[in-house]
Amino acid sequence: DQQVKQNSPSLSVQEGRISILNCDYTNSMFDYFLWYKKYPAEGPTFLISISSIKDKNEDGRFTVFLNKSAKHLSLHIVPSQPGDSAVYFCAASVPGDYKLSFGAGTTVTVRA
Amino acid sequence: DSGVTQTPKHLITATGQRVTLRCSPRSGDLSVYWYQQSLDQGLQFLIHYYNGEERAKGNILERFSAQQFPDLHSELNLSSLELGDSALYFCASSAYSGNTIYFGEGSWLTVV
Numbered sequence: 001d002q003q004v005k006q007n008s009p010s011l012s013v014q015e016g017r018i019s020i021l022n023c024d025y026t027n028s029m030f031d032y033f034l035w036y037k038k039y040p041a042e043g044p045t046f047l048i049s050i051s052s053i054k055d056k057n058e059d060g061r062f063t064v065f066l067n068k069s070a071k072h073l074s075l076h077i078v079p080s081q082p083g084d085s086a087v088y089f090c091a092a093s094v095p096g097d098y099k100l101s102f103g104a105g106t107t108v109t110v111r112a
Numbered sequence: 113d114s115g116v117t118q119t120p121k122h123l124i125t126a127t128g129q130r131v132t133l134r135c136s137p138r139s140g141d142l143s144v145y146w147y148q149q150s151l152d153q154g155l156q157f158l159i160h161y162y163n164g165e166e167r168a169k170g171n172i173l174e175r176f177s178a179q180q181f182p183d184l185h186s187e188l189n190l191s192s193l194e195l196g197d198s199a200l201y202f203c204a205s206s207a208y209s210g211n212t213i214y215f216g217e218g219s220w221l222t223v224v
Contacts, residue, residue: 034212043114043202043215044155089155099145099168100213104154 003027004092006103014111019077021106023090026071030092034100035064035075038087047088048075080110115139116216118203124222130191133219137184137205143167144186145206145213146178150199161186193223 005024013019021035031052036044050057050064050073057064063076077084087107091100115138125131137144146158148171157170161180172178175193180186190197200220206213 036215041218041220043116043204043217045114046212046214049212097168099157099160099170101157102147102155 002104003030004090004101004103006090006106008106009104010107010109012109012111013080015082016079019075019080019084019108019110021075021077021088021090021108023073023075023103024071025073025092025101027092027094027101028071029094030101031095032093033064033066033073034091034093035062036089036091036102037084038089038105044089077108080108082110082112084108085110114214114216116203116205116214118201118216118219120219121217122220122222124224125193127193127195127223129193129223130189131193131221133188133190133201133203133221135186135188135203135205135216137186137203138214141205141207141214142184143206143213144180144184145204146172146186146188147202147204147215148199149202149218150196155202158188190221195223197221198223 034049035047038044066073087105089105090103117136119134142163144161147155158172160168178188200218202218204213204215
């Protein structure tokens with residue numbers, strides 16, 4: 001049962017433009033959301049997170065938006081750089097349970 | 113470098129065999145998680161240990177078992193291996209009060 005869904009398996013964007021990655025979830029108990037970035041043959045690297053009490057969190061070029069009513073979150077990368085080419089995973093957890101539920105991932109390719 | 117160490121990095125073994133994957137969490141982290149990533153699949157949660165005690169089980173097969181030792185390192189034991197067990201196995205850790213988990217670089221298991 002996939003509680004976290006990333007419906008776009010891939011995204012191609014030109015260098016310097018904005019990358020927008022989307023994530024939907026079904027479990028209304030989720031209160032903490034994270035994005036991880038993964039290069040081939042490496043472990044996922046924590047990128048940015050957001051608590052359900054916020055609707056936006058920004059860290060440098062990365063901004064995560066949370067729409068609780070729609071059970072939707074998105075990650076914006078501005079401007080996109082070649083080093084951003086990777087697989088991005090959305091993840092979520094419920095209160096008191098540190099286990100994360102992951103989406104299937106979106107492969108981002110940044111074109112020069 | 114996330115601070116989570118996994119060994120071995122690569123392992124090739126035959127069907128029916130048993131292997132042990134080892135994980136050392138980040139310094140001070142009490143929680144250890146194991147995840148499996150098969151080809152073209154997202155990250156599947158296997159099991160979570162906190163300070164030596166099992167806290168949650170996910171899609172972990174009965175042929176698989178894990179434990180966390182008093183020094184907080186963890187081992188994932190995979191037995192009666194099948195071809196379908198070939199995957200990347202990730203260990204992750206988190207602080208007792210944190211929801212962000214940090215991943216190791218993974219152990220590549222190939223069953224032939």
